[in-house]
Amino acid sequence: xxxxxxxxxxxxxxxxxxxxxxxxxxxxxxxxxxxxxxxxxxxxxxxxxxxxxxxxxxxxxxxxxxxxxxxxxxxxxxxxxxxxxxxxxxxxxxxxxxxxxxxxxxxxxxxxxxxxxxxxxxxxxxxxxxxxxxxxxxxxxxxxxxxxxxxxxxxxxxxxxxxxxxxxxxxxxxxxxxxxxxxxxxxxxxxxxxxxxxxxxxxxxxxxxxxxxxxxxxxxxxxxxxxxxxxxxxxxxxxxxxxxxxxxxxxxxxxxxxxxxxxxxxxxxxxxxxxxxxxxxxxxxxxxxxxxxxxxxxxxxxxxxxxxxxxxxxxxxxxxxxxxxxxxxxxxxxxxxxxxxxxxxxxxxxxxxxxxxxxxxxxxxxxxxxxxxxxxxxxxxxxxxxxxxxxxxxxxxxxxxxxxxxxxxxxxxxxx
Ligand code: NAD
Numbered sequence: 001x002x003x004x005x006x007x008x009x010x011x012x013x014x015x016x017x018x019x020x021x022x023x024x025x026x027x028x029x030x031x032x033x034x035x036x037x038x039x040x041x042x043x044x045x046x047x048x049x050x051x052x053x054x055x056x057x058x059x060x061x062x063x064x065x066x067x068x069x070x071x072x073x074x075x076x077x078x079x080x081x082x083x084x085x086x087x088x089x090x091x092x093x094x095x096x097x098x099x100x101x102x103x104x105x106x107x108x109x110x111x112x113x114x115x116x117x118x119x120x121x122x123x124x125x126x127x128x129x130x131x132x133x134x135x136x137x138x139x140x141x142x143x144x145x146x147x148x149x150x151x152x153x154x155x156x157x158x159x160x161x162x163x164x165x166x167x168x169x170x171x172x173x174x175x176x177x178x179x180x181x182x183x184x185x186x187x188x189x190x191x192x193x194x195x196x197x198x199x200x201x202x203x204x205x206x207x208x209x210x211x212x213x214x215x216x217x218x219x220x221x222x223x224x225x226x227x228x229x230x231x232x233x234x235x236x237x238x239x240x241x242x243x244x245x246x247x248x249x250x251x252x253x254x255x256x257x258x259x260x261x262x263x264x265x266x267x268x269x270x271x272x273x274x275x276x277x278x279x280x281x282x283x284x285x286x287x288x289x290x291x292x293x294x295x296x297x298x299x300x301x302x303x304x305x306x307x308x309x310x311x312x313x314x315x316x317x318x319x320x321x322x323x324x325x326x327x328x329x330x331x332x333x334x335x336x337x338x339x340x341x342x343x344x345x346x347x348x349x350x351x352x353x354x355x356x357x358x359x360x361x362x363x364x365x366x367x368x369x370x371x372x373x374x375x376x377x378x379x380x381x382x383x384x385x386x387x388x389x390x391x392x393x394x395x396x397x398x399x400x401x402x403x404x405x406x407x408x409x410x411x412x413x414x415x416x
Contacts, residue, residue: 072146191225193344
């Protein structure tokens, strides 16, 4: 199972399969199989008790063939270079699937953010930024939030970079607070993107939102927003699964009331508007759409055979393992793969960067309209590849992405 859940092996397997189907030139394959740059930094931080601790940080730039690197920074005790490398390559493919002018990158710092004080977190963020400063920038590599990093961390990163440049450079990072050059619509963007591509899938099957049941795993940024927006759009959200419990109502849950209940009690359990059920069993509830939006490695060779859904919309990154891909394809499940389904977030990050560089900010309707246009076009591109190449959707999405990135490399030629 450890091998099945290894993110680098999964990224490599999918890359190889798509490159093989595209008959990709062996030289281009070699370029894309390895990252273009990996930076390891050792970050000294003065702790509140007067001691100095040294943290290890990474920034991996997988490809900058189509534009600056783009990808989040995560703070976690178990971050590894291999994981950051895999996530950086996913960002290359994700940005290429939605055809935005970015490459792929990712960063991480090995630390326990929960035990660091706000002051320690700020000093860690500023020194990490200073250590990687020559490698980032609006035209080079644009970080964003990821696990355990947020708007505040992005504001510190932007400020540190700006102090070094002797001018305010908001476009060095996305996911900033609205008052510091953030974009309207960013908090909802990933969930909204999930809804847009799910609506596209329904159209293909002649289904209507009002007749569609949805089970969502994870009630955080992505899952919570998707639940809220989809419920407003008429979908029946029949199940919500969290880390401690799940709630089910075959007639549809009242999502706003469930959010209120969680705010008051700290959990979705014991919600009066549904039955509280076992979280592991809830994954197998019969539904039209399953939307995993919690974590990676949920749909595996062990869980996939028991799933009871027609469509899977991957809000989370890497929820499905390569062996499970085959099982889902055999079962005829229509999978909207992560690099397409959750790309609404990076798309609105791209809008944030564009607005920062223009110094001209859009209203929320414009953000949402442009997001919809990109998500719908990308969905259609993937489905077209899937039909033309007789490939399942994930393979098709990788093929679209690899085609675009390798074309850019060929056009640019090899600098020698
Ligand atoms: P989040 O922390 O806001 O939400 C995750 C939720 O999942 C939390 O409520 C958590 O309690 C719950 N959870 C954790 N373990 C669980 C388990 N075993 N079973 C059920 N629920 C569990 O995080 P998020 O930003 O919503 O990200 C969720 C996933 O989406 C991640 O894989 C992330 O990489 C991916 N993603 C997020 C964005 C974004 O814009 N936030 C963009 C692209 C991809």
